[in-house]
Amino acid sequence: MSAFRERYGPWALVAGASAGLGEAFARLLAARGLHLVLLARRADALARLAEDLRRAHAVDVRTEAMDLSRADVGAAAARAAEGVEVGLLVYNAAHSAIGPFLGRPLEEHLRVVDVNCRGPLALAHVLGGAMASRGRGGIVLMASLAASQGNPLLASYAASKAFELVLAEGLWSELRERGVDVLACRAGATRTPGYAASRPRRSVPLMEPEDVARRALDALGHGPSVVTGALNRVAAFAFGRLLPRRASIQIMGRATRRLYG
Numbered sequence: 445m446s447a448f449r450e451r452y453g454p455w456a457l458v459a460g461a462s463a464g465l466g467e468a469f470a471r472l473l474a475a476r477g478l479h480l481v482l483l484a485r486r487a488d489a490l491a492r493l494a495e496d497l498r499r500a501h502a503v504d505v506r507t508e509a510m511d512l513s514r515a516d517v518g519a520a521a522a523r524a525a526e527g528v529e530v531g532l533l534v535y536n537a538a539h540s541a542i543g544p545f546l547g548r549p550l551e552e553h554l555r556v557v558d559v560n561c562r563g564p565l566a567l568a569h570v571l572g573g574a575m576a577s578r579g580r581g582g583i584v585l586m587a588s589l590a591a592s593q594g595n596p597l598l599a600s601y602a603a604s605k606a607f608e609l610v611l612a613e614g615l616w617s618e619l620r621e622r623g624v625d626v627l628a629c630r631a632g633a634t635r636t637p638g639y640a641a642s643r644p645r646r647s648v649p650l651m652e653p654e655d656v657a658r659r660a661l662d663a664l665g666h667g668p669s670v671v672t673g674a675l676n677r678v679a680a681f682a683f684g685r686l687l688p689r690r691a692s693i694q695i696m697g698r699a700t701r702r703l704y705g
């Protein structure tokens with residue numbers, strides 16, 4: 445734990461920390477002794493979590509209520525982290541527009557791009573620069589199994605997750621020379637408020653957020669991406685390596701239509 449803190453501390457910034465996987469990351473990082481900057485829109489949820497973490501782990505926690513879709517997200521995050529040394533960024537927040545592409549307003553798809561693409565890019569740039577000049581640090585981007593191929597009814601979301609995956613892979617190669625570990629976490633279905641709010645019509649095997657977050661933190665420094673969960677690893681191998689791309693799109697499409705069609 446102290447090796448983790450020395451490599452990725454003393455502070456971590458979790459973007460999208462008030463619930464679900466982001467909350468799980470925050471809890472695990474506090475348990476590893478890192479001080480935290482927590483960002484999300486809901487100030488009350490952040491304040492409750494921060495109080496919990498201060499009490500349980502004697503760490504410092506800053507919170508900042510902000511919408512990560514804002515155009516100046518990099519500068520806003522830098523202000524939230526002003527004066528502290530952020531050695532780890534976890535970009536966890538995401539927006540999804542579920543349903544037929546043409547049936548959702550353009551604004552919603554653009555919000556997917558803002559939160560899921562511009563946000564992680566800007567924060568990786570702003571915070572990664574300081575990490576690289578210190579010669580140590582880590583960046584975790586929450587991607588998804590959906591990043592592997594096009595996905596009907598989730599077209600803009602899946603494309604945004606592919607952006608995060610490919611961004612993380614490129615930065616993994618580029619920044620490792622500067623001492624910064626970068627990882628994309630390709631999670632499958634996980635029991636979170638966000639997943640429940642998507643109102644899937646069928647039940648599928650779900651992972652627990654703590655298990656996904658722990659696996660991601662353990663994988664940091666050991667390669668450009670991790671697929672969490674044995675079932676998900678089989679799926680990622682089949683869809684990404686075994687099947688022709690067209691077949692992967694069609695099979696994922698059928699599964700998504702059963703869930704959300």
Ligand SMILES: NC(=O)c1ccc[n+]([C@@H]2O[C@H](COP(=O)([O-])OP(=O)(O)OC[C@H]3O[C@@H](n4cnc5c(N)ncnc54)[C@H](OP(=O)(O)O)[C@@H]3O)[C@@H](O)[C@H]2O)c1
Pocket residue numbers: 459460461462463464465466467483484485486487489510511512513535536537538539559586587588589630631632633634635636637638639
């Ligand atoms: N759950 C799954 O099945 C699953 C599967 C694969 C990948 N993932 C990925 O894992 C990550 C977390 O998913 P989750 O299911 O834990 O989501 P969630 O339960 O909906 O939680 C999302 C978190 O991000 C924050 N957030 C969302 N939009 C934001 C915005 N515009 N500005 C600031 N904060 C924002 C939310 O807080 P506020 O509402 O307070 O802003 C919340 O803290 C996402 O990147 C998702 O794509 C999830």
